[in-house]
Amino acid sequence: MSTVSLILCLALMLHVTSACDGPNEQQQLAASRQQSDEYFANAYGFTPETWSAFSYQPSNPYYAPEYSGHYEGRTSLNSLQPINENNPFNKYFANSNNVEVEQSQAENRFLLGGLGANLINTGIFNNRFTPANTWRPFQNLANRFPAAITLNPNIGDPLTTFDACKSPTGEDGICVPGSICSLFRGRPSGSCVFGKVCCINTITTCGGTVTLNNTFWQSPSTAVNSPSTCALTVRMDTKLVEQIKRPICQVRLDFISFTTAQPTVGTCSDTFVVGGSASSTPVICGDNTGQHMYLDVPSSAITPTDIQLMFSFAAGVTATRSWNIKIAMLPCGASYLAPVDCLQYFSSATGKVKSFNWQDVTSTATRQLNNQNYNICFRTELVSGQRATQMCVSICTVTNGGDAFYITTPAAVVTAATTFLTVVTTTAGATSQSNVGTTVSSTGNPAFVVATCLYDFLQIASGQDATTGVEADRFCGNQLNPARGADLLNPGLATSTQVCTSIRPFRMTFKTDGTEAAIAAVTPPTVPAVAGADAANTGFCLDYQEK
Known part of the structure; x- marks a missing residue:
């Protein structure tokens, strides 16, 4: 009886449904x-x-066709799609x-x-x-x-893939099914959960487009000719399947290796330039293996953004040009994003920070780069279970004849004289001394103002000698020391010391002007003081420690 009742109920339901639909069913x-x-x-x-x-x-x-060549690394046209x-x-x-x-x-x-x-x-x-x-x-x-x-x-679901992973050999990649790794011409190395592989994506061409997190851009296997350019576009757009669930707000560039021609008196002939980001990025060249950059972009959920990375190689320059740059796309809201306006960001309690192109090598040429102006930031870490209250820096130990701190020639080589021309062209042997402040005034006749750390400097807010408590905020010369000398002939001390700051968030600013030559003419406000010619500036290498 119950079976018959059930059949009658189902028939009645279908009849009522059909009656309600009437002639509008197709619509x-x-x-x-x-x-x-x-x-x-x-x-x-x-x-x-x-x-x-x-x-x-x-x-x-x-x-x-649009799947085969729209993005770098897609399958070839003769592949079945x-x-x-x-x-x-x-x-x-x-x-x-x-x-x-x-x-x-x-x-x-x-x-x-x-x-x-x-x-x-x-x-x-x-x-x-x-x-x-x-x-x-x-x-x-x-x-x-x-x-x-x-x-x-x-x-x-491809929307839940593309998570970062690390292969057994230490390479960074993304977790995807093996077929997707092949689709992007990646190289499987290691495994992830749910049967996925850790896919290492590498590009070795110029003129391509990157849309995948943790992509490595490597120099072509053949020698790079000059003059020439080699560019790559990093595209961020949440309409892309590989980015749809993770709007991007920053891109981090890690220079796994980076070698181009050395600068000439601080000016790059070979150049690496970043375009399209909201960050102010300097032009760099030389040896930058181990360095990194953070690039700010508007949220890709709001504004699709293309960032251009471009090498330009000068004619008539004989040099090795090779690079391997890891491109990491950092999602909005991530805890590891760098603060705004920080080109470099360090997230450990101790480490080493260097200016671009600094190397521990003996050299009489200028390795310090012109036209640098960027912030170096440090995350406040836990030390002994508590947030650090100060950060201290000291010069690195060198073993190959390099100079760990040499930002500009000490003012001591600019001796007192009766004319500006004599002042700025004097090239007496520089002593190993520190410099602080911006300018000093001479007591000569006529009196004049000489720049110290006005044009090239490392700025550490409220930087104090860890032992004496002497304080300064701009440092240059070829020693790191906040002590100030009495006059032009005694601008600072001949030894470096540990410099600490308690100003949080911890950061430093590195700035250089566009020349290493002497400045003989004063044109305020842009050129407020004369300065001697610089020679063999190297930049800086500092060990930092949060306490």
Whole structure:
């Protein structure tokens, strides 16, 4: 009897449904499909073939040109592509090529359940009934699926991939299924969870576009000719599948290796330039292995941004040019973002910080770069369970004849004289002395003002001698010491000391002007004082420690 009653109830339900739909059924189905298409377009950036996108389709595949060359590292044109060129998820469904399923059993087991929940939530079933009919037999059907299905609705959802990973050899990569690693021409190295691989993505060409986190840009295997340029674009846009869930706010460049021609009297002939970011980045050259940069960009969820990285190689210069730059895309809101306006950012309690092109080598040429102006920032770390209250710096230990601190020639070589010309061209042997402040006044006839740390300097707010407490904020010369001399002939001390600051957040500013030559003419306010010619400036290398 109960069976007969159940059959009668089902028949009555279908009859009522048909009666309510009437002659408008075809229009309602069309409206339902339109709403479903709009859902997919808004959520995923493509419009599927709603009624057949998830089923096996044995028709002949065709090429998708925009997938083959739109981004650096995509598959070649002769590779077979998924049948729907606008669907970024086609790789995750069966097709006529019998693509191997990369996901684990745990991910596959809920495929149909997740699909059912998605289709129901898009309104395909709920909108099946007219607005006048308030009876919705399928309205709460999605809620009847287990919670696990809503957490994992699709097999190998590409929106949850592309997490950072580290290979057994220490290389940084991204976690993706093996087929996706091949799609981007990456190199699998190690494994991630759910059967994914740690994919190492490397580009060795000029003129490409990067959209993947942790991409390595390496110099071509053949020698770089000069004059020439080699550029790369870093694209950030949440419309890209690989970035859709993580808006980008910063890019970090790590110079795994970086060798170009040395500067000539501080001015680069070979240049590395960054364009398109909100950060003020200096032009650099020379040897910068181990250095890094943070580049600020507007949130890619609001404003898609392209950053250009470009090398320019000068003619007539014989030099080795090679590089390997890791490009990391840092999501908005991450705890490891650098503070605004910090070109370099250090996040450990101890470490080493160097100016660009500083090396521990004996050299009579200028290694310090002209036109530098950037902030170096340090995260306040926990020391013995408490936040650090001060940061101290001291010059690095050198073993190969390098100079750990030499930012500008001490003012002592600019001896008192009766004319500006004599003052700025005197090149008596420089003694190893520190300099602080901005200018000093002579007692000669006529009196004149001589620059000390006015044009080239390292700024440490409230920098104090760790022993004596003597304080200064601008440091130059070829020793690091806040002590001030009495006059031009005694600008500072001949020894370096540890300098500490308690001003938080901890930061330093490095600035140089555009010349190493003497400044003989005063044109206030831009050139307020004369200065002697610099010789063999090296920049700085400092060990830092938070206490």
